[in-house]
Amino acid sequence: MTTVMATDTLAIATRALTKQFDRHVAVCEVDLQIASGEVYGLVGPNGAGKTTLLRLLAGMELPTAGEIHLHGRRFWCDARGNPLRQYLGYLADDFPLYDEMTVVEYLDYFARLYNLRQPKRRRRVQEVLELVQLTTKRHSAIATLSRGMKQRLGLARTLVHEPLLLLLDEPVSGLDPRARLQFRDIIGTLREAGMTVLISSHILSDLAQICTAIGIMELGYLVESAPLSVLHDRLGSRWLYVSAPGALEALTGELRNAPQVGELEVVSQSRAGTGPTSGQLRARFNGSEEDAAALLRALVTANIPVTEFRCTPDDLETIFHALDHQQAS
CATH class of the missing domain: 3.30.70.60 (Ribosomal protein S6/Translation elongation factor EF1B)
Known part of the structure; x- marks a missing residue:
């Protein structure tokens, strides 16, 4: 049984979160609790509701019912300019890339969208380039990057405004083993820095290396949520x-x-x-x-x-x- 914690001690807390599309219930009464600084892995088969749950948490979808709390504050997904959005970095499975831009132009563009001003904007772009190991590609056109580099660039874009929460939807899908290892190392660095990360993936071996807790979804329900060590003790x-x-x-x-x-x-x-x-x-x-x-x-x-x-x-x-x-x- 999951221990219920006060919402102000959690980075993410949902109560009976539900999303229905016509007759299809994609997310059903999910009570999710993720502590600050945790790396939480979300697994489940295709169609289980993982992507919809992440979109709800990112404010990209309006819930049919239920509540979302971020660091103890109610997240109103339909409110324009909601200050809680500054907490979030969201990397979708199909995030946009503009091939004609260079790497540094792309990051500077998103930094300006988040109202970062000089000289902080220039400094922050340099910081995320170093984090994702793309400093040598700063003036390269995005069209020339490998798939792994593009994925790391997408991660840099989600980090440029210094969010507290990172939501990653299948970030290593289609990457070769070396690129997955690089991505995993970056998540490890973020974990050491105290960032809260929610990551969905089909590659369970990667999640086992970086996650502190695991949630399992089936048919829209969160059927299991526990620290990885607890799952090992109970089921392994x-x-x-x-x-x-x-x-x-x-x-x-x-x-x-x-x-x-x-x-x-x-x-x-x-x-x-x-x-x-x-x-x-x-x-x-x-x-x-x-x-x-x-x-x-x-x-x-x-x-x-x-x-x-x-x-x-x-x-x-x-x-x-x-x-x-x-x-x-």
Whole structure:
């Protein structure tokens, strides 16, 4: 169960937020809470309502019902010149780019739209160029940039007015692994600076690297919302991988006697002629880090030649499927 916090302690809080298009309910009575400084990942299948929720939070759509609070203040989406919009940086999946502009012209244009004046405007444009690693491309035409560079330029545009909240809709979609890593590093820098980020993505491995909390949407409902560590504890498992050349049988016996070790399987094994068997074992591990250290000491004391000993939690994709299976049953 999600703990209810006072809205003035949260960067984003919604109450029964709903958006209906004709007969289709895209977002249904969503109660979302995101603490200040959190990086919150929003996941779910296509059509789950993620983009509509982000557009509601950005003031791009009017809610059919419900409330939005930003840093404890009611966000009236239909109010022109709402000062709370200055809090927001919103990067849509189809954000506009003007190919004939240079990078610095593009950022300066949006900085002027946010009423940044010189010399602050020039300084801020330089700051975001450095953040997204596009300083050397400042005078390049946007048409000449790679897809990853264009995505980073879009992020710079959302940051130029120094927002407190960043809303990112599928920002790494279609990017190659190197570009995704660069984007992930930038989000990590923003997190260290204390910015609140809400990011939707289908790439769960990226979210697991940068997010502190996860929300899962299905058919317009927010069906799960919790810190990533809580989801790991509740829905995930920890797996122990151990290798011992020439002592697979002895290793198996020691692990089966350990109270924190659950199901056990042989991942690989080999035998040199008629000699002892070598291999790697994988076991579900229910103990703490201290228990793992004690188990390793016990194996060494038992003269097991351990060459590998590591504990690995389930990845976010496994947890997502576990939750899906839990709800289906």
